[in-house]
Amino acid sequence: MEICDLIAGYGAFRDKQFKKYKNRFIDLVQQGQRPKVLFIGCSDSRVDPALITNSDPGDLFVLRNIGNMVPPFSPDNDFHGTAAGIEYAVSVLNVTDIIVCGHSHCGAIDGVYREINDPALIHVKKWLELGRQARDYVEETLKEGESAKKKLEMTERISVVFQLSNLLSYPEVARRVEEGTLSLRGWYYKIKTGELEYYDDDSMTFKPMISDA
Template structure:
């Protein structure tokens, strides 16, 4: 706990002072250019990975960076409502779905029933990506654990990109060329980010010469 409070003080004395004018500007409004949908994993830090400043990213984080398919509902839906706000109220120009290596949520898709029963809400949430699990088992039945892991993580990103297009207002803007949808795969131990190429259907390493 002490470490958190010390961090607050250091932020106010250092980072805040370095960007004081920016924070004053952001005090009354925000205009992020990108909706970043990432995993809740503590090792995935959107602003650090993208080197963006406060006010640039509208961030949604949940277990396994999942996008629930669109539906009309009166339930309390955190991810759906945040996507709606980012696109319809903030008019973001880009949506990034970012998966990552060693994802506990993706790995849990293959966990024994008794393990998942101990975390019933996680178990229910992961049902959204059961199609990914089934595809992996069907198309890569002989894959070793390591290959299955990264294939699941990447395929999960692609599935969430498809789920985004089930939102009528996203599909409309995407087809009009007013909204970009990007899929990224972040490798924690190397710092590398791979971006999904919709034409080749492969993830390509982002470098200083990368062209999306």
């Protein structure tokens, strides 16, 4: 898709889709946004939060970055964009749920296993340090001889768990989770099949969101 296609797409949105949601947009302007869910997802163009969840405008407050990473709380860190989004969602919008959604075939997770020396990727290199814990855990846990594919898939899932842990380093997130007004959820989306898994705290495994049985 090229820029001309996006402009044509806007024309279709203005003439059709906007009219469908016109009253909703008016309400969202007059009443303000009231999303109940913060969705932290990857910037990967193949992973669309609204498409996956069949959500309407105003339903999700979305943060996207490469690797769906969550920097630990630190007033002096360099990752203010994601941290500010989390704080705003929790303390201003009063969301009741935060979803961290990882996915298959993630280039960021693949990147945590590679040495990045390109000076044009200085910020990418720094950002991917947030995936080191997941990488190290998998390398220490996975049996020798396992395929690279299995290693990456495991790291994609385990990274979600570590990002959930990082969320709890935010004082207000931790407080609201403790009092029961905020829930943290880990999801894993399979691009090729459209399947969605959720992290089950009790079994410490990812399970199908919807069972076919």
